[in-house]
Amino acid sequence: MGAGKTFGGWRGAVRAVFAAAWVAAAGAAAAQSTDIVTNSTSRTETFTDTQQAVREDTFSTRLLAVLDGSTTVYDMTFSVAFSDPLVQAAVVAAQGALTAAGAPDAVSFSGPTLTSTSTVVAGTSSVTQITNTSETVTATVEIQIGPGSVLIGDRGLCVAFDPATGPTGCPGGTPFTVLAGTTNFNTNVHTATEIFRTVTTTSTFLTTAVYTLFGVRQGGGGTVPEPAGLALVLLALLMLAGTRFARRPKQRSALPS
Numbered sequence: 001m002g003a004g005k006t007f008g009g010w011r012g013a014v015r016a017v018f019a020a021a022w023v024a025a026a027g028a029a030a031a032q033s034t035d036i037v038t039n040s041t042s043r044t045e046t047f048t049d050t051q052q053a054v055r056e057d058t059f060s061t062r063l064l065a066v067l068d069g070s071t072t073v074y075d076m077t078f079s080v081a082f083s084d085p086l087v088q089a090a091v092v093a094a095q096g097a098l099t100a101a102g103a104p105d106a107v108s109f110s111g112p113t114l115t116s117t118s119t120v121v122a123g124t125s126s127v128t129q130i131t132n133t134s135e136t137v138t139a140t141v142e143i144q145i146g147p148g149s150v151l152i153g154d155r156g157l158c159v160a161f162d163p164a165t166g167p168t169g170c171p172g173g174t175p176f177t178v179l180a181g182t183t184n185f186n187t188n189v190h191t192a193t194e195i196f197r198t199v200t201t202t203s204t205f206l207t208t209a210v211y212t213l214f215g216v217r218q219g220g221g222g223t224v225p226e227p228a229g230l231a232l233v234l235l236a237l238l239m240l241a242g243t244r245f246a247r248r249p250k251q252r253s254a255l256p257s
Helices: 002-032 085-102 227-247
Strands: 034-067 071-078 107-145 148-157 160-162 166-168 174-178 182-217
Touching: 034 085, 034 107, 034 160, 034 166, 071 085, 085 107, 085 182, 107 148, 148 182, 166 182, 174 182
Parallel strands: 034 148, 034 182
Antiparallel strands: 034 071, 107 182, 148 174, 160 166
């Protein structure tokens, strides 16, 4: 019985030694495990655009005056619409040109008539204006057990961000090596900016139009002048009458002696 007790005591002693060694090894491993804390930042930008279309009209108006269907006596182009006072004044000038070209015959007018027209897109331009911004800041903790690495510092403008996984597609940041036996806790502060913009697209249209004023000579002598020609005739008669009156000798009355 004494020998049995001695053998049992030896086995217990061995077990105690192994247990102590295991505890010591675990304690050493725990002592070697180090927690490291780092920081980083990142950002993303998204755009919400409101489209706005603007039409801008420009004009090229050509005015022709044609006498007897073949002779062009007036040809001018204006960068305004036909209804503009500048073109309307040109119509009067074109009538005068027809009257002068048709003299001494009277000239009748027809028109101006729209003889051709077209509208094309001359160009487009866009202007983008920021109207408002909204920021959302989210902090996430990234845990990296060594060996491994993590990006610290400013990671820059990233492609996407997920609160569960953090930012992705970031161009910046500094790699930080996480050694074996260490655990890194990196706190990343992410700023998501939503940018509201108004995009104004201006389309410039050019309308080109040709208007023709037709004049026809009425033929010689006995033709009754048209109103425009009649005005010129009356003006000439008045000038002639004035000349004759100026040349008439003055009558002097003799005073009685």
